[in-house]
Amino acid sequence: MAEKAIAEFFDLSGKGVVVTGGAMGIGQGVAFRLAEAGAGLIIADIAVNEAKDTVKRIRSKGGKAKFVKADVGVVGSAEKAIQAAIDTYGSIDILVNAAGIFPAAKFMDSDEAFVEKMFNINFKGMIRFSQAAVREMIRAGHGGKIINVASIAGLVPARGQTMYSASKAAVVSLTKSMASELGTYGITVNALAPGGIMTPGTATISKGLVKALDMTMEDMLHMHMARVPLNRLGDPDDMGKVVLFLASGASDFMTGSIVRVDGGFLTT
Numbered sequence: 001m002a003e004k005a006i007a008e009f010f011d012l013s014g015k016g017v018v019v020t021g022g023a024m025g026i027g028q029g030v031a032f033r034l035a036e037a038g039a040g041l042i043i044a045d046i047a048v049n050e051a052k053d054t055v056k057r058i059r060s061k062g063g064k065a066k067f068v069k070a071d072v073g074v075v076g077s078a079e080k081a082i083q084a085a086i087d088t089y090g091s092i093d094i095l096v097n098a099a100g101i102f103p104a105a106k107f108m109d110s111d112e113a114f115v116e117k118m119f120n121i122n123f124k125g126m127i128r129f130s131q132a133a134v135r136e137m138i139r140a141g142h143g144g145k146i147i148n149v150a151s152i153a154g155l156v157p158a159r160g161q162t163m164y165s166a167s168k169a170a171v172v173s174l175t176k177s178m179a180s181e182l183g184t185y186g187i188t189v190n191a192l193a194p195g196g197i198m199t200p201g202t203a204t205i206s207k208g209l210v211k212a213l214d215m216t217m218e219d220m221l222h223m224h225m226a227r228v229p230l231n232r233l234g235d236p237d238d239m240g241k242v243v244l245f246l247a248s249g250a251s252d253f254m255t256g257s258i259v260r261v262d263g264g265f266l267t268t
């Protein structure tokens with residue numbers, strides 16, 4: 001008989017959590033589930049109104065959440081958000097790096113500024129927040145869990161999104177190396193690799209992508225769906241449920257894993 005009841009693994013009461021990009025989309029879906037599990041949330045985002053609304057929705061269901069305005073692309077913003085978790089909830093136990101951008105551009109249309117912005121937000125932002133969190137987790141000596149939102153585009157090429165794909169491949173590599181170094185401190189580091197998920201960001205990006213691919217929206221959607229055995233796009237809650245598992249005690253022996261949640265896209 002197992003020592004611990006299942007419900008105990010998923011009870012995150014007393015845990016301090018920072019979710020970057022928690023105001024909308026995947027980050028919001030994650031924030032909702034972690035708050036439901038009892039964790040105290042810091043929503044670290046640049047979208048002020050959406051973040052405040054997310055906090056309101058969590059609190060209206062009895063959850064704990066607070067907004068900290070933080071741009072992952074700016075040095076120093078991570079420390080502020082991590083400190084807010086410690087000040088508000090007593091500790092930083094879980095970090096979910098969900099903030100990201102995914103503008104489309106062909107390889108030859110990706111200029112210096114475009115590449116710099118992509119890597120600054122998607123890759124360096126993750127490093128900034130992870131270092132700030134890990135510093136405190138090591139100091140407190142209680143370990144922790146870090147979940148990086150990568151993408152299937154970090155595992156296979158993404159035509160029309162070359163730099164995005166490269167930034168997410170960097171996230172995949174970062175996740176594995178962080179896991180190998182930080183295990184000794186009881187810190188696990190795993191990545192979520194979503195497939196096509198319906199979010200505010202997807203709605204915007206698909207317009208740029210059809211242009212980069214020189215396709216119609218219908219053809220692009222058809223091409224994508226033909227590769228999804230589960231025959232639907234994902235939603236933020238599909239991600240929230242899996243991140244809940246990765247943030248819970250049920251995944252304690254997992255680190256350095258890249259968890260694909262794509263409706264089966266990469267199996268075909």
Ligand SMILES: NC(=O)c1ccc[n+]([C@@H]2O[C@H](COP(=O)([O-])OP(=O)(O)OC[C@H]3O[C@@H](n4cnc5c(N)ncnc54)[C@H](O)[C@@H]3O)[C@@H](O)[C@H]2O)c1
Pocket residue numbers: 020021022023024025026027044045046047050070071072073098099100101102121149150151152193194195196197198199200201202
């Ligand atoms: N939607 C998909 O199909 C999909 C697939 C694979 C991976 N992803 C990844 O999931 C993550 C979330 O994507 P989404 O679809 O929810 O996007 P989204 O645009 O709907 O939401 C992104 C959130 O991140 C915030 N954000 C953006 N830049 C930020 C910054 N500099 N600092 C702080 N917050 C910032 C936004 O304000 C927003 O709240 C991204 O890393 C994305 O690459 C998305």
